[in-house]
Amino acid sequence: MESTVKGSLKTEEYFINMGPQHPATHGVLRLILTIDGEIIKNVEPDLGYIHRSIEKMCERDSYQQIVHLTDRMDYLSSHINNEAVCLVVEKALEIEVSDRVKVIRTIIGELTRIASHCLWWGVTGMDLGALTTYFYAFRDREMINDIFEETCGARLTMNYNIPGGLMFDIHPNFVKRTKEFIAHFKTKIPEYDRLLTGNVIFHKRTKGIGVLSKEDAISFGASGPVARGSGVSCDIRKIHSYSAYDRVDFNEALLTDGDCFARYNVRIQEMWESLSIIEQLIDNIPEGDIITPTKAVIKLPKGEYYQRVETARGELGVYVNSTGTKNPYRFKFRSPGLSNLSVINSLSKGSKIGDLVAIMSTIDIVVPDIDR
Amino acid sequence: MIKDIHNWLFSIMPEGVASITEMVLIATAYLILFAVAGLYLVYLERKVAAWFQLRLGPNRVGPFGLFQTMADALKLVSKELTSTDRIDKFLYNLAPYFVIIASLTALAVFPFSKQFQAFDINIGLFFLIAVSSMGVIGILLGGWSSNNKYALIGAMRSGVQTISYELSVGLSLLTMVLLTGSLQLSEIIEVQRTGGWLILQGHVPAVIAFMIFMIAGTAETNRAPFDLVEAESELGAGFHTEYSGMKFAYFFLAEFINMFIVASIAVVVFFGGWLSPFGITEGITWFPEVLWFLIKVLIIILLMMWFRWTFPRLRVDQLLTLEWKYLLPINLVNIVFMAIIIWLNWTI
Numbered sequence: 001m002e003s004t005v006k007g008s009l010k011t012e013e014y015f016i017n018m019g020p021q022h023p024a025t026h027g028v029l030r031l032i033l034t035i036d037g038e039i040i041k042n043v044e045p046d047l048g049y050i051h052r053s054i055e056k057m058c059e060r061d062s063y064q065q066i067v068h069l070t071d072r073m074d075y076l077s078s079h080i081n082n083e084a085v086c087l088v089v090e091k092a093l094e095i096e097v098s099d100r101v102k103v104i105r106t107i108i109g110e111l112t113r114i115a116s117h118c119l120w121w122g123v124t125g126m127d128l129g130a131l132t133t134y135f136y137a138f139r140d141r142e143m144i145n146d147i148f149e150e151t152c153g154a155r156l157t158m159n160y161n162i163p164g165g166l167m168f169d170i171h172p173n174f175v176k177r178t179k180e181f182i183a184h185f186k187t188k189i190p191e192y193d194r195l196l197t198g199n200v201i202f203h204k205r206t207k208g209i210g211v212l213s214k215e216d217a218i219s220f221g222a223s224g225p226v227a228r229g230s231g232v233s234c235d236i237r238k239i240h241s242y243s244a245y246d247r248v249d250f251n252e253a254l255l256t257d258g259d260c261f262a263r264y265n266v267r268i269q270e271m272w273e274s275l276s277i278i279e280q281l282i283d284n285i286p287e288g289d290i291i292t293p294t295k296a297v298i299k300l301p302k303g304e305y306y307q308r309v310e311t312a313r314g315e316l317g318v319y320v321n322s323t324g325t326k327n328p329y330r331f332k333f334r335s336p337g338l339s340n341l342s343v344i345n346s347l348s349k350g351s352k353i354g355d356l357v358a359i360m361s362t363i364d365i366v367v368p369d370i371d372r
Numbered sequence: 373m374i375k376d377i378h379n380w381l382f383s384i385m386p387e388g389v390a391s392i393t394e395m396v397l398i399a400t401a402y403l404i405l406f407a408v409a410g411l412y413l414v415y416l417e418r419k420v421a422a423w424f425q426l427r428l429g430p431n432r433v434g435p436f437g438l439f440q441t442m443a444d445a446l447k448l449v450s451k452e453l454t455s456t457d458r459i460d461k462f463l464y465n466l467a468p469y470f471v472i473i474a475s476l477t478a479l480a481v482f483p484f485s486k487q488f489q490a491f492d493i494n495i496g497l498f499f500l501i502a503v504s505s506m507g508v509i510g511i512l513l514g515g516w517s518s519n520n521k522y523a524l525i526g527a528m529r530s531g532v533q534t535i536s537y538e539l540s541v542g543l544s545l546l547t548m549v550l551l552t553g554s555l556q557l558s559e560i561i562e563v564q565r566t567g568g569w570l571i572l573q574g575h576v577p578a579v580i581a582f583m584i585f586m587i588a589g590t591a592e593t594n595r596a597p598f599d600l601v602e603a604e605s606e607l608g609a610g611f612h613t614e615y616s617g618m619k620f621a622y623f624f625l626a627e628f629i630n631m632f633i634v635a636s637i638a639v640v641v642f643f644g645g646w647l648s649p650f651g652i653t654e655g656i657t658w659f660p661e662v663l664w665f666l667i668k669v670l671i672i673i674l675l676m677m678w679f680r681w682t683f684p685r686l687r688v689d690q691l692l693t694l695e696w697k698y699l700l701p702i703n704l705v706n707i708v709f710m711a712i713i714i715w716l717n718w719t720i
Contacts, residue, residue: 016521022608038525038688129596129685135425201597201684353525353606354687 011036018356020049026123026360027367031344038352043345051371058331063089063163063298066331071157073335074369076116077311079108079148082161084318087242088307089163092300092322098288099244101165103281106244107178108148108160110274114185115144116312117267117274120364124264125196127361128205133196140188143181147174163298165291178282182275189271197268206260210347210359213258220346221339224314225270226363229263231256236310248280263362297326313337313364337369406479406629411441413628417677424681451617456519459614463517468615468622470510475629478504482636483557485646485661496557497549497641501542504633505592507626508534511601511611514623518614526610529688530601533591536695537598540588543703547581547710548574548641561645569649571642577710582642584699584706589634590676591691593627597683598691635672636665643668 018031028049034042054073058066067085071078083105090097118141125133145155150171152160160167196202212222217230227234235252237245253269255262300322307318314336321330340363347363348356377397381390415430415438422429430437455464481496493499508530515527549555551574552563564570571578591598602610612623639645645668646661686694 014521125684129599130683131421132425132681135427139426195682196684199684201686204690205684205687352687352689354600354685357606 013041026365029341029365029367029370031356033353033356035353038354040348040351040353040356043348043356045341045344047371049371050368052368054372055331055333059328062326063300063328066328067162068159070333071159072368073333073372074311074313074316074337074366075156076119076366077112077313078156078158079105079112079160080309080311081316082159083109083243084307084309084311084316086161086163087309088305088318088320089298089300091307092303092305092320093163093294093298095164095292095294097165097292098290099286100288101290101292102244103285104166104170104290105161106248107278107281107285108151109243110277111144111147111178111181113312114271114274115141117271118144120267120312120361121192121196124361127357128202130196130199130202133192136188136191136195140185143177143184147177147181150174150177162291164294165289169290170285175282175285178278182279182282185271185275189268192268197264203261205354205358206264206362207257209260209351209355210362211257211259212343212347214256216343216346217258220343222314222343223336223339224310224312225253225263225266226314226340226343228253229255229266229362230258234315236308236315240308242307242309244281245277248277250277260358260362263364267364299324299326300328311336313366313369314340333372335369335372337365337367341365341370402479403476406476406632407445407625409632410625410628411445413632413673414444414624415441416673417628417680420674420677421681424678445621448621449618453617453619455616456614459519460517463513464614465619467510467514467517468619470513471507471626472510472622472629474503474505474507474510475626475633477506478633479629481557483561483640483645484665486558492556492558494554494556497545497555497560497637500557500633500637501538501545504630505534505538507630510626511623514615515611518611520614522607522609523611523613526601526607526613530594530611532688533594533598533600533691536692537588537591537699540584540695540699540703541592543700543707544581544585544588545637545641547577547703547707550707550710550714551578557640557645560640561647564644565647569642569644569647574710575713577706577713578642580702580706581710582638584703585638585642586672586675588695588699589638590679591695593630593634593676595627595631595676596680597685599680599685600688600691631673631676632669635669635676638672639665639668 013034013036016033016035018033020028020030030046030049032044032046033040034044052072054069057069061069063085067082070081070085073081089095118137122134122137122141125131125137148158148160149155151174152158152167212226212230214231216222217227217232222230222232223234231254233239233252233254236242237250238252250273251269253266253273255266300320302322302324305320305322309316309318315334316336317332317334319330319332319334320328323329344359344363347359351359378394381394384390385393418440419429419437421427430440433440433443455461478500480491481493481499483492511530511534512527515523515525515530548560548570551570552560554560554563560570564573567573571582574581594601600606602612607613612620615623646665648659648661648664
């Protein structure tokens with residue numbers, strides 16, 4: 001376990017616990033680091049500190065109830081998680097929801113994505129020592145939260161999607177306030193760029209740090225911005241289009257560098273793309289029913305169903321095995337956070353402690369999503 | 373008034389006792405002054421940070437929250453001093469005093485105005501650099517003795533950082549000493565009365581020296597973007613992770629007084645100390661010169677706060693690269709240029 005640094009100076013490796021209570025782990029994630037001085041030899045994530053057995057609880061609950069569990073997983077993209085469960089139930093029951101529902105779901109999903117990326121941007125700055133970013137990001141995220149609060153009543157664990165449609169129609173102010181937000185946020189992303197993206201120190205901290213090769217990204221099953229930063233085209237909105245994504249025109253943010261800066265830029269680009277998606281839809285939300293009625297007790301036909309959606313962090317897969325009763329026999333989430341976290345050891349081996357923080361924040365983990 | 377007290381003390385006591393009493397009085401006055409100054413720098417930092425971050429900052433305790441930091445200090449004083457198991461008790465308790473004493477001693481030689489200087493020694497600048505760099509010993513002791521790996525990493529980073537950047541601080545000030553020909557702080561200021569501020573006298577090399585001094589000074593005070601010592605996203609609280617109550621307050625206060633020291637050195641050496649700009653209050657005898665000193669110091673401090681709330685943090689190896697590969701060579705070349713300028717008598 002001993003190594004020699006240039007000649008006779010003997011150094012020894014030691015263990016250090018990063019977390020479960022640590023400012024950089026964004027929740028209760030424990031990383032067991034093996035360090036030689038400042039250089040990281042090994043990173044071992046230790047999970048389970050916030051495990052609530054959501055998948056097991058799903059087997060007990062009815063399908064309407066399951067929806068409300070999912071926003072406790074990745075709490076930053078709760079609408080998209082809800083949508084995933086609703087989509088799989090609708091697929092199984094062969095319900096066709098109205099265009100209005102599809103469009104509203106898409107708009108809400110993209111707003112959620114912007115809110116999530118906003119928070120991520122603030123926290124990334126904070127992890128790298130630029131505390132001001134956090135408050136700038138929260139100013140803008142607050143506007144989205146206000147929009148959500150008006151429409152669905154909650155600000156964090158939001159529930160709006162239900163199997164068959166939406167709980168209620170959008171608030172009369174929704175369109176107006178969303179447009180206000182788009183106009184506001186278009187002036188703010190350049191501000192983000194001025195504050196952080198163009199900073200020389202930030203470039204030094206992120207460029208060439210934590211390089212994830214395309215092959216590794218695929219073999220680790222990384223998805224979302226982490227994989228797209230390495231040049232893996234994996235946007236579920238494009239390749240398995242759902243809701244109203246097939247009727248909007250948007251680009252998949254793809255960069256090939258695979259380093260922290262690429263992952264950062266992918267997310268910044270995604271914010272622009274999300275804005276453009278909302279812009280295309282917000283002016284012509286079609287009229288229609290907001291719900292296609294289902295039976296009070298939903299029983300999925302016997303069989304297996306799978307639905308993929310693109311959350312802010314990557315691909316969320318929902319697998320249902322039904323035996324035809326009112327509860328699923330088996331419910332499984334393929335969460336983006338877990339697969340994305342698995343790359344952390346290969347990325348941070350040989351780098352410094354400061355790099356690990358940069359890598360962790362550009363992987364953008366949400367711990368309840370990893371543990372479920 | 374000070375003269376009156378001096379005369380009165382000497383009239384009622386024997387000479388030896390009187391001078392000791394006087395020293396104690398002066399020391400107490402300085403202590404109180406700088407405890408308050410430190411606290412208000414904390415207040416200022418919180419307010420400035422709030423302005424940068426779309427917040428209000430402290431605004432509940434007293435008008436505009438002016439008493440907030442006083443209340444914080446009271447809280448810290450009244451807190452129980454807790455420590456962890458298996459610490460090196462002696463060093464652990466010694467460390468905060470090292471840090472605070474190093475900062476307070478440096479204040480002794482500051483020329484706030486012509487009359488307001490505790491003692492004016494002929495190696496003033498040297499004394500300042502020497503004493504203020506002693507603080508790092510306290511940080512190293514604190515990190516080592518508190519039996520915490522994060523604290524140890526923080527302390528080691530601090531040692532590396534301070535020792536490296538000390539060179540740049542010293543050399544950039546040395547560049548200016550070439551101009552003044554004296555290390556005595558009052559004399560450095562006197563030189564600027566006739567010739568203009570040194571940053572103008574010294575042309576380009578002086579400006580470069582100032583920039584290097586600001587970078588190195590920020591690094592020496594462990595402030596962002598060089599706050600690796602207490603990089604909270606990496607190390608929790610760095611070297612003072614295990615400190616609480618008053619001992620923590622010492623570290624905290626010393627940090628802010630150190631910022632004040634760096635800003636003051638910059639003002640004395642580059643911006644004419646207590647001299648008014650262009651001599652606008654030269655003839656006005658009642659005008660307190662100390663005001664100019666404080667205004668200039670505040671401007672420099674605001675600049676340092678601006679750095680802190682705008683820049684991300686450097687990584688430890690990048691920090692050393694910056695010093696050893698860029699600042700130090702530039703500094704050495706700069707000092708030669710300055711010498712040539714003085715040799716050819718090109719100063720203004």
